Amino acid sequence: MIALNQNFQNLPGNYLFAKISQEVNNFRLQHPDRILVDLGIGDVRGPLAPAVIEAMKEAVDEMSNASTFRGYGPYGGYDFLVEAIIKNDYTDRGIKIDAADVFVSDGSKSDSGNIGDIFSAQCAIAVCDPVYPVYVDANVMAGRTGRYDPETGRWSDILTLPCDASTGFLPRIPSENDGAPFKGIIYLCFPNNPTGVAAGREHLTEWVRYARETGSIIIYDAAYEAFIREDVPHSIYEIEGARECAIEMKSFSKTAGFTGVRCGYTVIPAALQIDGVRVRDLWARRQSTKFNGVSYVTQRAAEAVYSPEGKVQIRQTIDACMQNAKLLREGFADCGYEVYGGVNAPYIWIRTPNEKKSWEYFDYLLNKAAIVVTPGAGFGAAGEGYFRAAAFGSREHSEEAIERIKQL
């Protein structure tokens, strides 16, 4: 017999950013003369840092010579990159991570979507709302989410952790009303996509305590860690006890402009075990079976992100992005909008005026001002009435956006 995975039929609509891209393409076709200001998808504008380019060129040269050519690489990543990751992202922060805990990959989107492979289809899931849609969609595909209610925008088998202005967009620990104690997989993303808020030490400590008490696992997406400006944790492993209950994912996509190059990594400490089985062993088995690693050239490029010149160059790009975030945050606020985030992340989370629906306001900004944003409702029911602005464009680009907003 042959049958399709029926879970895919449960997905309500397209992937959020594919849908937006479709809408924007339609707009371009209808209005070829209008110049768009794109604050939508969080895509970097390049170019790559000179240190990264140099490393890639050298690696390409190595590939052109039989004596230095590389074929299949180690499944978890080349030692040179794994060592650079451990030293710079962990040891220098006082965190002990072993080489076997690190799995180099093609990015956090793939890892956060694929990690479900190693958990049972019966595992319970908890996600924030609003949420990066990959966590939900990947679990829908795996059949863990139950029925979708179009009225509420909620799934019967997902514990939703609403994040709103009253808690600074931080998820509350599940209470008895949520059917607590919840035991399952808890997805957390800080600094957060889409709200742009960061979680402090105290908040993360509460989650680690909760996960340990209930036997839950936190999947901690730290893709935006490099944008942190305040004194908040860069890694969940800064919190005591997290090694026994958390998986961490990081990405070079936004940090170093790798959205098209593709490289990131996942950390699963040996101490994270379920019924005496090391979770990292299952991920190693999964990756070696379904994934042949990231190209040598890309891993050399990622290694260069940690070189002294690379660090300086990348810091400059991130600083420029965060100046844009400030400009957008203050610009929208000056125009009377209620704004959040944008201090430790390249995203600004903005309430729509006059309680307009997110998609309605998306259409309004697109048609009236040729500005693309991401409708908050695309990130979940609690995102309704908000939109997200990304700060990856040039300074002129952000200034132009605010000019157009002022003219509305």
Ligand code: MLT
């Ligand atoms: C975002 O803009 O939130 C992401 O970069 C889009 C994606 O990863 O699909």
